[in-house]
Amino acid sequence: MDAQYDPQQIELKWQKRWEEAHLFDADPDPSRQKYYVLEMLPYPSGDIHMGHVRNYTLGDALARYKWMRGFNVLHPIGWDAFGLPAENAAIKHQRHPSEFTFSFIDRMRGQLKRLGFSYDWQREIATCVPEYYRWNQWFFLRMYERGLAYRKKSRVNWCPQCETVLANEQVVDGCCWRHEDTRVIERELEQWFLRITAYAERLLDDMKELVRWPERVLTMQQNWIGKSEGTFVDFTLEGSGEPIRVFTTRVDTIFGCSALLLAPGHPLVERLIASSPSSQELRADVERIKTSAVEARAEMNLEKQGAFTGFAARNPYSGEKVPVWLANFVLMEYGTGAVMAVPAHDQRDFEFCKQYGLPIPQVIAPSDGESADVTNAAFVEHGTLVNSGPYTGLTSEEAIDQMTREAEAKGFGKGTVQYRIRDWGISRQRYWGTPIPIVYCEKCGAVPVPESDLPVVLPANVKFTGRGASPLAEVAEFVSTQCPKCGGPARRETDTMDTFVDSSWYFYRYTDPKISTAPVNLSAVQYWFPVDQYIGGIEHAILHLIYMRFFTKVMQDIRLVDFREPVARLFPQGMVIKDGAKMSKSKGNVVDPNQMCERYGADTVRLYMLFAAPAERDLDWSDAGIEGPARFLGRFHRLVMSHAGRLKSVNSASGSGSSPLNSAERRLLRKTHQTLQHVTEDLEGRWHFNTDVAMMMELANELGDLEAVVETGGIRPEVHKKSLEYLVLMMSLFTPHLADELWEALGHHEPALRAPWPDYDAALAAEEEIELPVQVNGKLRGRIRVAPEASEEEIRKTAESDEKVAPHVDGKRVVKVIVVPGKLVSIVAK
């Protein structure tokens, strides 16, 4: 009788109709409340993977819900299109990276469309076109003007695989974030940096506004920024009298200092070698410590090593002389590269001094009067100062305060704040990225390209050898240019920008993707921002999500935007894994969304993504598990289609109000409204879509159980239709194609997206009789049925006289009866 569910045919039909109707196009409309749903834009690697499908399915359900709620929704997508894989493919196949990139974009766009996501395709952007990346250059120039982009020679993280520099954020366990088996090495290069450190305080402060961000992301960012307040103290080198500045958060412990430790790369070290009576031995020691430091960091080997320099330094507080050592665990990049070793009150110093037989004097005692043993481990808590000259007897807090002021007064130190975060190195010795808009003139030095000369376009004719420096350096027409200042011969910067620059502001561009006079259109941004909901992988918790916040702050300073934070609410979804491991080609556990689409249809794949796990948790893909949602959609299709012909012309709105409902009708509408309530509340709150799907399955099961009643006329068509319609509307968030097919079959001419989201009716959802469990002495003994409005007394009587309960109470004294309305009855009997 009714046709089989044919997802392929249905899905293509509706995708075509949606496109023709421009159903998902967004336009600013001040009279309507806006809602901006953003998902992280994909890198065009060739094929959509399951992680994308999950990310975009979540965003799609939310966008559709907000549309039906009457919001003016912006739901865009684009391509993070610069990057190494395309360039590596170019090297391998000797073709241009843009060929790969654009053909991959075409392919993946097709895949996204096949999945039926509700994007406004008119706003699609790709970051690799000059119309986009010129604005990266523009931002760079604005930052350069403000001293936020600068060049310095520095030690950099170099990935031998990528043959390029990596930002600190891109080094994972001493390896490249893209090549987990490739050790990052250090190199000295002239590099461009963005001064994100200047924004450290605001990046921390403004977290106050991010109340709808998950705590763990904020914590990760906080740790990454790594603010710590402390004191600079200048020791003086014996002999030369040269100051050696250390940073400490515990100046209160300084009377317990038994050595001064230098990082092997400390600038003073060369001078020490020069003036040392045993220069050669000292140089050998420095090299040894340097090597061990590099190794220690790479191998996660935390063994401490040091060497005595033969020099001493004077502690400005105590006047004591302490030996100067080299130590492999002292970082040049943090603080001053020199630390005071206080073994009794710092565990690292303790291990070091113990190993080299240095004294371990205790200068802090616990404030509670207990004694602390510092022979086996350091006592690191705050406490009361002992053996600390004039400061003895102060608490740590008082001492830190007073001693810092003393240093300032006497000029041998000062209070300071240190951050762990480093400036963002953006130079990449690669072709497929945004050229850095700088030229080098022999006379004028580094000169910014004038704004009117932007964009600096990537040359097309390039050889991809995969060897050595940036391919741009080989293109004479690109490199040789004129100095914008003096007109003399100059050469262009041949490095390109880190692609994280591209993704730091792309979501602004969506609000007016074609504007050619500025990076963003102010009025469009004003209307659409902030992003109401951002959805993406947790792996970007510190990289992208901190860079993006940094860019917004710079944009605020140059008056491009007038707010501090771009994203109101962040949802990091869980990963899609298989057999307990991340999907990867090398493990052979990759599930291809295209194949799954061919086999089950997009609606089934999407429903499974939502059903298999709550959105924030990892989802373990199961080939067997997807069968459930697949069968369910077949049943859902049948459930509606077998009645659609008859119900098509029925007016569902006229039904329920006019005449009283019979019990089967009440039962059906109760379940319907309970489901609607659950789904509505969940979309506004927890996002446990798996339970929404489960509820809809229950409603479908209920409809199935009532089929016989429907057939005999026990449920009026208008009531039956209403229930089916609500189910279809709810399903339209998750399986939009099938929902529209069924919505049409039920006699509607507009897609479900155009229908208002129905309000649930709490009265209809309420149970008319509730079942209460009865416990006797904590054990479940029976169940009673009572009206929801029954009094405690009634409930109590019913419970005590229940035939299953009575035997457990007989002959005992009832001590207490607890009636929790709507929940249970608990009888205590002795």
Add this chain to the structure above:
RNA sequence: GCGAAAGUGGCGGAAUUGGCAGACGCGCCAGACUUAGGAUCUGGUCCCGCAAGGGGUGGGGGUUCGAGUCCCCCCUUUCGCACCA
């Protein structure tokens, strides 16, 4: 080592504020139907027990009429940070 999250049937998971543990689905078992399908439908399925009943949410203790949920101790897993002075 520090920080965070989590641990529930054979599996994915449910139980939002302390109140019927295991919803929904997979798998499995039994049956129906058949034009033998990538079917579909019906019933069953935490464990022990014929039953009455008993046990059960990583382990141990506690609070409570009542604990998967709260408190203390321990174990395991995952993630993040990892010599940041």
